[in-house]
Amino acid sequence: MPTMTYLQAISDAMREEMRADERVFLMGEDIGVFGGAFKVTDGFIDEFGAKRVMDTPLAESAIVGCAIGAAVEGLRPIAEMQFSDFVSCGFDQLVNVAGKTYYRMGLSVNITVRLPSGGGFSGGPYHSQNPEAWFMHAPGLKIVAPSTAEDAKGLLISAVRDPNPVLFMEHKHLYRRIKGDVPEGTYETPFTARIAREGTDLTVIAYGAMVHTALEATADLDGASVEVLDLRSLVPLDEEAILRSVRKTSKVVIIDEANQTCAAGAQVAAIIAEKGWEDLDGPVLRVATPDVPIPFSPPLEQAVLPQVDDVREACRELLEY
């Protein structure tokens, strides 16, 4: 099995799907000759041509809207937002058209929108956001957020094949930092949670880059046995996996790299409060980015994004409860 970076696994997923299915094509800004701002589509135009690797004008609403139009005609577009932050300009088409069309008219919208997201490298307020919760609140959109190379490939292939609109949150800080074994060919990863590490004393729930923060923070935590649950999918949210882990450990820390109010982790905490209350042995703790824009300067950015030490501190506090 080849070893790939998270970024290479995303490229591999698209390459394999485009080879296997001529309905699949790409659209986005600077994805053609330039190969994308992060080089995810490097070389694609040579293999698939400009028709299937479509450079678009700087117009996110058009990218999403035209992807929807192509999808209802039977194509399977993968649209790239150059940075997830820019999805705000395509928000209306996603929320009001893509998300509601099947419910209203029985017309399915098979689009995948790739959202390079997250901070940690001085991207500043407009190149570091984690906008997934905006869309969790909008009915009709599926949202996945892989943390490993293997899941990045499998979840992206599943997203492309899913007849519904799927937002694929790919964390920029994992692109070249994370490597792993990735199966060859095409395979689908289900939109369910995954146990990243088994444990019995406490559960840390996270997704995307924060899974790695959770694993690092709890690899050696005073001998405690810490389970790390990688959500992988935010819509649908794997309620059963969450509650199963709560039943096992009775203590939960939830991490969000997104701003804390109404973040994905807030919904996880609400599910546990409603359905896992009697399994708890302590308050549900959250470690999240405070409700401020993501600042540019390294000490400021580190001060807001959840760090390994923040997670260790929360876990220790709860273990001692």
Add this chain to the structure above:
Amino acid sequence: MATETAASPLPDVSQHLTTDDRSGLLRAMLTMRGIEERAMTLYRQGKVPGSFYDGFGQEAVSAGATWAMAAEDRLCILHRDLAAHIIRGVEPWRIFAQYMGRADGITRGRDGNVHFGDRTKGCVGMVSMLPDMMLIATGMAMAFKLRGEQRCALTWFGDGSTSRGDFHEAMNWAGVQKLPVIFVLENNQYAYSTPVDQQFAVNPIERAAAYGFPGVSVDGNDPEAMFEATRVARERAISGGGPTLIEAVTMRMHGHAAHDDMKYVPTEKVEEWRRKDPIERQEKRLEALGVDTTAIREEVKALIEQSVERALQSPMPDGNTVTDGLFADEPSLLEDGNAPWSGFKGA
């Protein structure tokens, strides 16, 4: 201003229409008006929830344009374009059921009034954020071009829509890619209460050239002029010539919705446009050709009464189903609609 009196370069009477086509256009417009008038009564009787929007006086815009569209073409339809649904083959009783929020409405009660599109007829229903559908039509055209198909997408939008960014994004992308798409700007003089001279400084038809494709102003109260302009635009689109912007110059004869008394519109203006009624004009044309238009009127009237009765029998949707069908298990895509124009017969 200039947009009120369209100087159409097109012939008054299209040479591509048979008498049957002309009668079909009249039938579609009469059906639209009949359904909307009857639905307004149902609204006043409390049988139509929410509000009610109609296209009284604008029937020619959707009837004429849709008549030029082939079965495999696609339409994104606006709320004053009921004739488009009718021509594509949506049965009037289902339209009444739609208005009344019944289980047999096109959206099964999930969306209201003219917010619907029958996917099995190649139609996509509008959303309230205008003109979002310009981009959907542009995307469909992109699919046709990608697959090398000789097909075309058409969408309608109003004068107010030309102020929003999606108008620009769609016009620009369609122009850059020379996509087979027809943009029909339905200029009915008012966006809710805002007149066109407060909406734009320059008529948007003049913007078409800036995006690299032609713009043509048409008498939107003449179904045959609308047909002819659309036919030409479609020919251009499917032969690789790219998009066309058609301005259908018309007038919104009723308020924005049922609650709107239109006090902001001068009475003389309404009177002036009443004399240009598209249905009366098409009737005169047909009478000159010896067609019995009274028979068509009677036929439509009977259809509407049967349709109302049938729609009233349709059950209200079951509240227990409200969370069903948010996500699709299988793809469910657009299919071809009716295309009654004689020019497609035997094609």
